[in-house]
Amino acid sequence: PDANTIAVIPGDGIGKEVVPEGVRVLDAAAGAFGFELAYREFDFASADYWTRTGTMLPGDWFETLRGFDAIFFGAVGWPQVVPDHVSLWGSLLQFRRGFDQYVNLRPTRLMPGVASPLAGRSPGEVDFWVVRENTEGEYSSIGGRIFEGTERETVMQETVMTRVGVDRVLRFAFELAARRPRRKLTSATKSNGISVTMPYWDERVAAMAQQYPQVDVDQFHIDILTANFVLHPDWFDVVVASNLFGDILSDLGPACAGTIGIAPSANINPERRFPSLFEPVHGSAPDIAGRGIANPIGQIWCAAMMLDHLGHDAAGAAVLAAIEQVLARGPEQAPLTPDLGGSGTTAELGAEIAEAV
Amino acid sequence: PDANTIAVIPGDGIGKEVVPEGVRVLDAAAGAFGFELAYREFDFASADYWTRTGTMLPGDWFETLRGFDAIFFGAVGWPQVVPDHVSLWGSLLQFRRGFDQYVNLRPTRLMPGVASPLAGRSPGEVDFWVVRENTEGEYSSIGGRIFEGTERETVMQETVMTRVGVDRVLRFAFELAARRPRRKLTSATKSNGISVTMPYWDERVAAMAQQYPQVDVDQFHIDILTANFVLHPDWFDVVVASNLFGDILSDLGPACAGTIGIAPSANINPERRFPSLFEPVHGSAPDIAGRGIANPIGQIWCAAMMLDHLGHDAAGAAVLAAIEQVLARGPEQAPLTPDLGGSGTTAELGAEIAEAV
Ligand SMILES: CC(C)[C@H](C(=O)O)[C@@H](O)C(=O)O
Ligand SMILES: CC(C)[C@H](C(=O)O)[C@@H](O)C(=O)O
Numbered sequence: 001p002d003a004n005t006i007a008v009i010p011g012d013g014i015g016k017e018v019v020p021e022g023v024r025v026l027d028a029a030a031g032a033f034g035f036e037l038a039y040r041e042f043d044f045a046s047a048d049y050w051t052r053t054g055t056m057l058p059g060d061w062f063e064t065l066r067g068f069d070a071i072f073f074g075a076v077g078w079p080q081v082v083p084d085h086v087s088l089w090g091s092l093l094q095f096r097r098g099f100d101q102y103v104n105l106r107p108t109r110l111m112p113g114v115a116s117p118l119a120g121r122s123p124g125e126v127d128f129w130v131v132r133e134n135t136e137g138e139y140s141s142i143g144g145r146i147f148e149g150t151e152r153e154t155v156m157q158e159t160v161m162t163r164v165g166v167d168r169v170l171r172f173a174f175e176l177a178a179r180r181p182r183r184k185l186t187s188a189t190k191s192n193g194i195s196v197t198m199p200y201w202d203e204r205v206a207a208m209a210q211q212y213p214q215v216d217v218d219q220f221h222i223d224i225l226t227a228n229f230v231l232h233p234d235w236f237d238v239v240v241a242s243n244l245f246g247d248i249l250s251d252l253g254p255a256c257a258g259t260i261g262i263a264p265s266a267n268i269n270p271e272r273r274f275p276s277l278f279e280p281v282h283g284s285a286p287d288i289a290g291r292g293i294a295n296p297i298g299q300i301w302c303a304a305m306m307l308d309h310l311g312h313d314a315a316g317a318a319v320l321a322a323i324e325q326v327l328a329r330g331p332e333q334a335p336l337t338p339d340l341g342g343s344g345t346t347a348e349l350g351a352e353i354a355e356a357v
Numbered sequence: 358p359d360a361n362t363i364a365v366i367p368g369d370g371i372g373k374e375v376v377p378e379g380v381r382v383l384d385a386a387a388g389a390f391g392f393e394l395a396y397r398e399f400d401f402a403s404a405d406y407w408t409r410t411g412t413m414l415p416g417d418w419f420e421t422l423r424g425f426d427a428i429f430f431g432a433v434g435w436p437q438v439v440p441d442h443v444s445l446w447g448s449l450l451q452f453r454r455g456f457d458q459y460v461n462l463r464p465t466r467l468m469p470g471v472a473s474p475l476a477g478r479s480p481g482e483v484d485f486w487v488v489r490e491n492t493e494g495e496y497s498s499i500g501g502r503i504f505e506g507t508e509r510e511t512v513m514q515e516t517v518m519t520r521v522g523v524d525r526v527l528r529f530a531f532e533l534a535a536r537r538p539r540r541k542l543t544s545a546t547k548s549n550g551i552s553v554t555m556p557y558w559d560e561r562v563a564a565m566a567q568q569y570p571q572v573d574v575d576q577f578h579i580d581i582l583t584a585n586f587v588l589h590p591d592w593f594d595v596v597v598a599s600n601l602f603g604d605i606l607s608d609l610g611p612a613c614a615g616t617i618g619i620a621p622s623a624n625i626n627p628e629r630r631f632p633s634l635f636e637p638v639h640g641s642a643p644d645i646a647g648r649g650i651a652n653p654i655g656q657i658w659c660a661a662m663m664l665d666h667l668g669h670d671a672a673g674a675a676v677l678a679a680i681e682q683v684l685a686r687g688p689e690q691a692p693l694t695p696d697l698g699g700s701g702t703t704a705e706l707g708a709e710i711a712e713a714v
Pocket of ligand 1: 192193223445604
């Protein structure tokens with residue numbers, strides 16, 4: 001069979017340090033399970049590229065990337081050089097939209113060996129997915145400023161939801177819930193305060209629920225939902241949310257599971273018309289970049305999700321199991337990075353997990 | 358001196374059960390500290406009123422209430438009878454806007470005797486205020502729907518921020534931070550994703566910070582900020598946020614402190630041109646309403662905040678101390694309600710706190 005083609009984009013900061021470890025583990029998995037991956041690395045979507053060219057991406061990024069089977073992405077953002085809203089709208093958010101990656105999928109899972117900030121919870125008890133709408137909603141760039149520089153200055157920004165956009169992400173979430181043992185779906189809303197778009201969201205959830213009688217559906221307003229992530233993380237199975245609410249929940253969830261330092265995320269075009277993009281939840285971490293101590297597990301967990309997406313399910317499961325096994329050994333027995341209480345380096349931890357695969 | 362005039366609005370569900378306990382404690386404080394409170398109770402802003410009249414408020418609500426020194430509010434919302442976005446926009450959100458209560462102030466405080474869901478945190482370690490913008494931002498009612506009922510259906514809703522609106526809530530937050538020992542202010546943003554309104558918010562924070570060199574300012578994007586409430590609640594002192602972000606943070610904060618069942622909130626018009634409104638963070642709780650077991654502490658803590666606002670600082674402090682003292686006794690020694698692990702009733706717990714005052 002042909003090799004899967006992977007565009008590798010390390011980006012900024014620790015992205016450049018953790019991506020090679022992700023590739024190392026991918027190689028180990030490909031070797032162990034007998035398939036091939038063909039990589040090509042790109043230096044755009046980074047502050048360096050911005051400094052050289054004044055743009056975040058080359059003009060032909062769309063054609064350059066669209067033929068790949070997947071994009072393996074590190075992190076973008078280096079505010080000392082380029083403001084975040086410029087670097088992110090100029091790269092990551094372009095990919096999400098250009099390649100119609102309308103699902104952002106992120107797990108929250110208590111892992112062995114990772115201390116949870118929540119009292120008395122243990123691995124197995126907390127294990128759910130956040131399904132985030134990834135192309136519209138609160139992240140529209142429609143809006144502007146009037147009466148600039150005066151006391152009457154006013155800014156406005158539009159939240160835009162479409163039936164197509166809402167229904168397709170709901171469908172993905174309902175399908176996912178229907179395949180899981182608990183078959184439970186929770187919708188994040190705020191229809192009591194956000195009085196136009198959120199009642200619409202609720203309406204579409206109710207309509208979709210009709211088509212999935214086997215799925216048990218509930219909903220919470222986003223304020224109390226964040227509270228319930230902390231108080232009752234065991235309540236959740238699949239949580240579906242708008243772009244902004246999903247953004248919040250998919251950082252909060254992993255934090256409840258101990259650290260956002262190890263959480264992965266998949267930006268998926270389910271129809272596979274375009275490449276999907278896999279990136280850790282953490283950012284470029286300017287504070288620790290360049291020191292070789294960044295935790296590569298988020299990136300490696302992305303590798304597992306990418307393998308699943310490419311149809312190499314057994315390999316994906318093996319990578320996740322390898323992560324769990326190394327974490328379970330603890331900082332005495334495994335070269336865990338400082339954020340996990342160890343003194344291992346990025347490369348040592350990556351090698352250990354590759355070995356376990 | 359003249360009595361302070363208080364409009365009492367129990368509203369729906371457990372609002373009707375906890376408000377009398379708040380009044381009981383207010384009376385105890387007035388007796389102990391020698392001042393007078395004159396109450397008048399209103400039955401509007403409730404599902405009963407809606408059923409009778411088809412509106413949430415009488416046409417003259419503004420004139421009726423504007424002369425009061427404060428509004429002591431229970432909870433509104435009874436979705437079986439009237440959809441939440443109707444009942445809330447028809448009452449609570451009218452008060453907030455009509456009376457220009459542009460600050461929503463909510464404490465997060467670990468209380469003795471309340472188990473925190475966070476591992477290893479104890480009272481004193483977590484004690485901060487969320488200052489929420491309360492009249493504009495994401496809660497605008499500007500927006501609508503096009504191509505209704507078709508595949509092209511699209512809804513839009515505008516977030517509106519004004520210089521006046523942003524600056525005045527920032528000023529309140531900076532003033533509060535400047536008076537606190539740690540003098541620290543954290544701004545909630547999302548300027549990397551919400552690309553028009555949030556960069557504006559950041560700009561105004563930066564401008565205001567110039568005027569308060571003594572205040573130590575930082576900012577986090579809302580996604581990682583929610584994570585940090587869980588991972589590092591001790592980092593925070595005063596957190597200032599837009600309407601939506603403040604809504605989320607002021608539920609999440611109290612959840613991290615153990616329960617939103619006891620958290621109070623103040624909707625303040627700092628210039629005192631209009632009455633301020635004091636309401637617990639919890640809602641009308643249809644699931645436990647009518648059983649006499651609702652926890653009245655949120656409402657009683659509101660009484661403490663209202664006394665502070667009316668200038669009866671010593672009385673306010675005494676009410677807060679009474680709450681802490683009764684909580685510290687635990688469910689064996691005090692009639693705590695079931696949510697706190699006891700078997701006390703709403704009235705028993707209210708009476709106990711009134712006694713302690
Ligand atoms: C009931 C709802 C409209 C309200 C809000 O979102 O403002 C509530 O959650 C609050 O925080 O007071
Ligand atoms: C960097 C930022 C624009 C991005 C987002 O908000 O989508 C990030 O927080 C994420 O969750 O992937």
